Amino acid sequence: MSCPCPPKMSLVFPMSDGTPVVTELVPCEDSLPYIYLLLEYAVENGDMVIGLDTEWCMKEIKLGVFRTEYRPRVGLLKLCSGFGCVLIRLENSASDSLKRFFAVKDIMFAGIRMKEDLQNLREEYGIIIRNAVDLSELSAKVLGQPQLSAYGVRELASKVLSIDIPPSRSLLSIWAIRSDSFPSLEQVESAATDAYATYKVGRRLLGTES
Numbered sequence: 001m002s003c004p005c006p007p008k009m010s011l012v013f014p015m016s017d018g019t020p021v022v023t024e025l026v027p028c029e030d031s032l033p034y035i036y037l038l039l040e041y042a043v044e045n046g047d048m049v050i051g052l053d054t055e056w057c058m059k060e061i062k063l064g065v066f067r068t069e070y071r072p073r074v075g076l077l078k079l080c081s082g083f084g085c086v087l088i089r090l091e092n093s094a095s096d097s098l099k100r101f102f103a104v105k106d107i108m109f110a111g112i113r114m115k116e117d118l119q120n121l122r123e124e125y126g127i128i129i130r131n132a133v134d135l136s137e138l139s140a141k142v143l144g145q146p147q148l149s150a151y152g153v154r155e156l157a158s159k160v161l162s163i164d165i166p167p168s169r170s171l172l173s174i175w176a177i178r179s180d181s182f183p184s185l186e187q188v189e190s191a192a193t194d195a196y197a198t199y200k201v202g203r204r205l206l207g208t209e210s
Contacts, residue, residue, distance in 0.1 A: 009016035014081055015191045015196050016165045022084035023192040025183070035101045036051040041083035042107060049208055050195075051199030052111040052132075053078040053153060055191065073124045074117060080195035087191050105130045110202030112136050112153045135198070138205050157197035160204055165197055 009025045024034050042048050058073030060068060071124040088098070100119075102109065108132045111117065121127040139156055140149040148156060154165040183191070 009188075011188065013192050015162075015193065016163050017200075019196070023082070023087065023188065024084070025087045025089070025188055027089045028091060028093075028098060031086070031088045031095065032097045034088075035079075035098060038079060038081055038083055038086060039101065039104065040159050041081055043090075045082060047082050047203075047208065048106055048110050049081070049110055049199065049202045049206055051078075051195050051197075051202055052109045052114075052117075052129075053068050053191075053198050054111075054117045059124075064178055067069060072120075076191065078191050078195035079200075080192070080199040081173075082199075084190040085195045087188065087195070089125045090125060094127050099125075100131045102127050107131060108133050108206060110135050110201070110206065112151075112156065113149075125146040132201065133206065135201055135205060140200070142205055147169075151198050153194050153201070157201050161197075161203050167195065169174055181197070 003004060008027060008030060011023050011025075013022050013023055016018050026034060031159065038050060042050065055073045055076035055078070056072050058070040059073045060070055075090055077090065079088070080084045108131050109129050112134075113136045114134045115133055118132055121129070136149045136151070137154065139151070140146050141158060143160070151159065154167065157163060157165050
């Protein structure tokens with residue numbers, strides 16, 4: 001595994017289908033220019049699907065001098081569209097601009113098995129996603145295969161898109177350990193791959209792919 005990446009960076013990763021995807025890793029307080037570009041791309045290109053995936057971390061809660069409790073919560077938002085991928089690190093709160101972005105009803109935020117993600121984002125950060133599309137349920141319905149509702153994003157992409165996406169090389173996400181850890185280059189690439197796969201599956205199932 002490579003050395004940890006800085007908290008803010010810009011990279012380009014080649015996806016399994018050969019598409020080079022610009023990927024921005026930013027803390028929540030610096031996310032406004034990037035979510036604006038995502039929204040601008042959606043409106044200008046008529047592509048209103050944004051892939052949404054998450055990584056969870058453990059929130060440390062001090063209950064006293066000698067007692068600490070850890071509670072799971074979403075620590076990373078992975079967003080992807082034709083514009084590229086934006087990976088947003090969440091700390092103690094979400095910005096008002098991020099909340100407004102997710103409240104845009106014309107954008108379809110497509111994700112995999114979203115129930116717990118949506119609940120945690122609402123309870124921990126006050127983020128309410130107005131137009132969330134669960135691709136797990138949609139794929140099972142559209143393709144008539146109930147087992148697809150249990151697939152992960154890479155498995156689902158292989159089934160829906162007929163492309164081979166290798167399994168994640170990181171057995172344990174660094175965000176699952178603690179929210180203030182810095183990811184490795186491989187983990188950033190893995191996060192971008194998941195977000196891109198979610199976006200492509202969303203466009204195919206929602207019938208917006210050209």
